[in-house]
Amino acid sequence: MEKLVEVKDLWKTFGRSGTLLNKLGNRSQVEAVAGASFEIGTNEIVSVVGESGSGKTTLGKLLVRLLEPTSGEVRFRGKNIFEMRKKEMTSLRRSVQMILQDPYDSLNPLFSIFASVSKPLNIFEKNLSRKEKEDIVSEHLEMMGLKPAEQFMYKLPSELSGGQRQRVSIARAMILKPEFIVADEPVSMLDVSLRAEMLNRMKKLSRDGGSSFLFITHDIASARFMGDRMLIFFRGRIVEQGKTENVIENPKHPYTRLLIESVPVPDPERSKAFLSVDETNGYNEEGYSAKGCRFASRCPFVMDRCRNTEPPVYTISKDHSVSCFLYE
Ligand SMILES: Nc1ncnc2c1ncn2[C@@H]1O[C@H](COP(=O)(O)OP(=O)(O)OP(=O)(O)O)[C@@H](O)[C@H]1O
Ligand code: SF4
Ligand SMILES: [Mg+2]
Numbered sequence: 001m002e003k004l005v006e007v008k009d010l011w012k013t014f015g016r017s018g019t020l021l022n023k024l025g026n027r028s029q030v031e032a033v034a035g036a037s038f039e040i041g042t043n044e045i046v047s048v049v050g051e052s053g054s055g056k057t058t059l060g061k062l063l064v065r066l067l068e069p070t071s072g073e074v075r076f077r078g079k080n081i082f083e084m085r086k087k088e089m090t091s092l093r094r095s096v097q098m099i100l101q102d103p104y105d106s107l108n109p110l111f112s113i114f115a116s117v118s119k120p121l122n123i124f125e126k127n128l129s130r131k132e133k134e135d136i137v138s139e140h141l142e143m144m145g146l147k148p149a150e151q152f153m154y155k156l157p158s159e160l161s162g163g164q165r166q167r168v169s170i171a172r173a174m175i176l177k178p179e180f181i182v183a184d185e186p187v188s189m190l191d192v193s194l195r196a197e198m199l200n201r202m203k204k205l206s207r208d209g210g211s212s213f214l215f216i217t218h219d220i221a222s223a224r225f226m227g228d229r230m231l232i233f234f235r236g237r238i239v240e241q242g243k244t245e246n247v248i249e250n251p252k253h254p255y256t257r258l259l260i261e262s263v264p265v266p267d268p269e270r271s272k273a274f275l276s277v278d279e280t281n282g283y284n285e286e287g288y289s290a291k292g293c294r295f296a297s298r299c300p301f302v303m304d305r306c307r308n309t310e311p312p313v314y315t316i317s318k319d320h321s322v323s324c325f326l327y328e
Helices: 056-063 086-095 113-124 130-143 162-174 192-209 220-226 244-249 254-259 268-275
Strands: 003-015 029-041 045-049 071-076 096-099 180-184 212-217 229-234 237-243 314-317 320-322
Touching: 003 056, 003 212, 029 056, 029 212, 029 237, 045 056, 045 220, 056 096, 056 180, 056 212, 086 096, 096 162, 113 130, 113 162, 130 162, 162 180, 162 192, 192 212, 192 220, 212 220, 220 244, 229 244, 229 254, 237 244, 237 254
Parallel strands: 045 212, 045 229, 096 180, 180 212
Antiparallel strands: 003 029, 003 071, 229 237, 237 320, 314 320
16 A cells, blocks of 8 residues: 555644643643654555543644644655645645544634635635536535535534534535545534444545545544554554554553453452543643653553553554553
8 A cells, every 4th residue: 555644753742831830830741742653545544542632633733734743754645744835835735634623613603604615625726616616515515414505505604503513524624635634533523323424424435535534533433433544542652553453353552452341450449540530641740751651550550660661662463563561
């Protein structure tokens, strides 16, 4: 498979302004993305799974350059997007799209649905007539189940439900037939009954239209359904990655095993900690613990060395790797 996107040792650190620690002069920081490396092939869907605050949106925004990294590279067709100049960026904006987690962020509240969805056509397909644009917008809205499209096109975002807005955002991202789409929790606001249908449509669009996807979700079942490959994200780190069947059928990292609920828990007291939300959210006084495994405070298999040294990446098989000392 041809490589479309290559991510190499990507880091994004945010300052934690406004926190009590900062007010006291402590320069603590959040490593939202910490050394991510992976690839996405042409026509491939890669799922990212992780809990709230693990850095999924930050990773997605870096991949389409809505954010600049602290360090590292994202190569699109071999070219580092963070070194692209204006002209190359214009062409990148046509080839890559992001469906934002909150559709309010991508739809101008003062513009009709038609105006928002047709905007990319106004920029990149200037020669189309109004009628042609209406037909394309209508086709894409109907593809997302907003039928008949005329009922939605001239409404404002505030007149639609959250789920309908989410479908508009998907239609908008698809309209230029991009090569690469970052879809950030794209169906989270839809009724459960509609979610599978929308995911199916997105998968079909990817297969038929030849788009690659980074599909972001906190739900391992949708990640499994959508992804050819999976990245398991925990506090900014990819703790496990590989072909979907490898990760699901042979999960290695204790966190992945927790996610798919097949973990044998040796000690009931530890299992409580394992399943509970860590109220410190992984921060110590320096922000995320600078050393050691980020999962150590919740891991039932933790060893002394886990608290002092960050585990490196171990290869399990051709398309399966894990960051955990248990697989040394
Ligand atoms: N602009 C920002 N400034 C400061 N900190 C930020 C910023 N954006 C994100 N963060 C922090 O980075 C971490 C990762 O956030 P991010 O939104 O990427 O997580 P997420 O996995 O998408 O979460 P969710 O599932 O809730 O959407 C969080 O601790 C968050 O508070
Ligand atoms: S490195 Fe240690 S603490 Fe981290 S997941 Fe593996 S066993 Fe658990
Ligand atoms: Mg997010």
